[in-house]
Amino acid sequence: MSFDPPTRFDSASAVILPEGVASGTFNLAGGMVGQFPAVLYGRLLYVGNLKEMTVIDVRTGRTEAAIGGDNTSVGSARRAAERPVLADVGGTPTVLTALYTAVKGSGTTAARNLIELVGVDAATAERLWSIPIPSDDASPEDPVAVAGVSGGTAVLRAGTMTYGVDLLQRKVAWQNPNFVVGAVADGTAVGVLHDDPVRGRLSGFSAADGKLAWRDRADVYAASVRPVSPTLVAFHGNAYGSGAPDDRLLAAATGKTVTREFITDTCAYDGVGIAVCSGANETVSVDAATGKRLWAITPDGSGRTAVRVTAARKGLLYGSTENGPVVVDARTGEDREVDPGAAPYLVNGSVGIARNPQTYRIIASPAIA
Template identity: 25%
Template sequence: MATTAVTAALILVAGCGGNDKKADSPSGDGNGQSSASPSPTAPSLKTFDPPKTFMVDNAFPVPADKTLDTYDTARKGMVGHVALIGHRAGITGHDVADPSKTWMIKSTETATTSVEDMSQIVAVKVDGKDVALVAYSQVDKGNGTKKPQGVVVFQWIDVSAGQKLAEVATPVSTVEGTGTYAAGSPGLGSFQYDPETGQVAIGVSARGLLLAKTQNATVYADPKTKKSTVVPGVIPGALRNGVFAGSAGTNGGTTPDSSIVIVDGASGKTTKKTPVGQSSLGPLSGGIKHGYFYGSVYSTAKGTDVSTLYSVDLATGAVVKTVPGLSARDSGGYGCTWDQASAIVCTASAASGPKEIFGFDDDTGKKAWGYTTLSGGRIVPNVTAAFHGILYAQTEAQPVLMDAKTGADLPSGTPSGGPSSTPSDGSTPTDGATPSSGDTPSDSGSPSEGGNGKGDLGLFNGKSESPEAVSPYGGIYGQLPSNSSYGEYELIAIYLKPTA
């Protein structure tokens, strides 16, 4: 595979594991995602499900917006053949099959509405279309005699057309104030979704005032019916076919009254409740078959909090529990990533001290593998994404691949073409020019196939990193702008084209 100086390849070659039957050959439908070009003139892209080898193919600069708060960091997403960058103002889509196509969907069109928060951007299917799903927390400041109120807004965006497919707005609290942090505006938490239906459930919490007569609630919505339901006192942990699992109870303090519940989304009715005797219980990440939770309770015998991991079968409500490798004090809780297939991988949230990584098998709901830095021998990497059996992660030295179901390392190569293919100092090519139509690598990774249009590959710093979002059409991650670009750009979104 030949490359030019600015089209450095990120080689992540997996020899085994994952979905091997389809991993090493292009997939025609990308797991249901159409590989057809968005228009007759758009160049086609090979798809791999899951992709294991990438090549830096485009760099999309994200202009700095002086009107945005500093904590409004960009969200990155990859839905079908569209790379997505989101802020509270809205989502911008870059069609990687035809980079001249760019669109923007605003979070709100109403001048009297302020957007306080937004969720991650995830990929779902609605009527067979590749759709981006996002949630916003908004404050409707009211007009006339209408009182201000907090609102959760879901948007489903057809990424090929760059148009909203559906939108559902749900009032969840009454705001008794004004300003950016108006009391009662809903804070967004656990975000669960069904990738095959586009149904969504998000946990919300009150900012200052009680929400729906309790501090926490779940907002459920369906793009087909365009209806929503607010379920007080529950935080969602998984969602499938209109049914979600959640945690219920005081979720803190010393009272061990937490339960795992199964709820019908449309009606909001609890169909099963299983007490687990925890004083704190929170969701991790849901799979297709199970929801996953982390609980803790104070043990007078041990004089410290004792933590437990739980999974619940969405179909039967059966609960399975296991024990994490680290104590409640050392772990600091867990952050988890679902591969949209059959594995959920979690890492300890604590910023310092020992680290842990483990995986659940979603077919059984049981912990399948795991290790900690206390056991020695292996590094716990920074997990950036997971997709169809592959875990994408970053160590201090390089991007790595792991088998999401077993935790086994998968072989990783070096950048194709050796050191000469990547500028060693992060600079652009020696002639100072950015890629042009004449800079055509022989492997068809030319700017005319994706390194052109709305992007600027000359902004790539020469060091490839692990993707933060993945589809059969590639991946995307955020790179900090160069010193000369600080102030002009917030970040550079790097698109990785799959090559194997």
């Protein structure tokens, strides 16, 4: 039976997933560092690490496949990668992940390092293809990830290098050695273009051909960009020189600032028009197209406790407060369910993927309402 979107989960019947799922994703306080490194498609959970992508049947907890590249992986299975990306590639729902691999030398042919962009049929877990990207200067210790997909182009980040890869022709379309992409939205790869190892400027490049779309005038450092919705991204950094914090919600295609002082740790898009974000003591919901604030919970004495966002789906926000898991109406901010049984990081109509607060294991809890 499917409940889409669900409001309650049966934690008593939860399936314990293999040990090591999302290893290194949570800090000692239980907070998540970055994104949960998996994507859920039907009954299949695709989990990324730096060695391979593991496929788990969430109904049984059994590992169905471990998918690598064409060559020997040089990444660690104990280190979580960033989240794989689900995209439509030529009409096929495809899970994309990026891995570091190495080609051994032979005779007079020198050994070389590669990044492999691997595509997997989301419905069957069949590996479809792998696209090799020469990267002799890249280190397996550098983060490698698919930042996003626009049209037929996947945008990858490997250390301080960004690649645009044509998924239909299966070749590198463009690359930028000084651009660190953080998000792909509205046809634009958004990140920081570096003038030197410390200083850079917030910039947007066409995802299709890598041409500069816009560049901010302010120099920043310790900067990062994260996705918010199909058209919006969040920027966090510090002004170079003064050190003043610079936090913004902006339109990806133009770089225009929508909201300043937009301080968030986690954002989730519900897939139908609302994005919800949370920081240390604040939860804010915005229109996914315009960035207009719909509601917020702030430390202003209102008597409400901020929600730490874990996921959003079809008008609902999933997360937790000091009182435990909660489901909230993403448009109005009203509580929908105060005892949902889980605060899932990934959710569909049948299951929620969450973390057991007692054992810290990742579990798959069936949706029951």
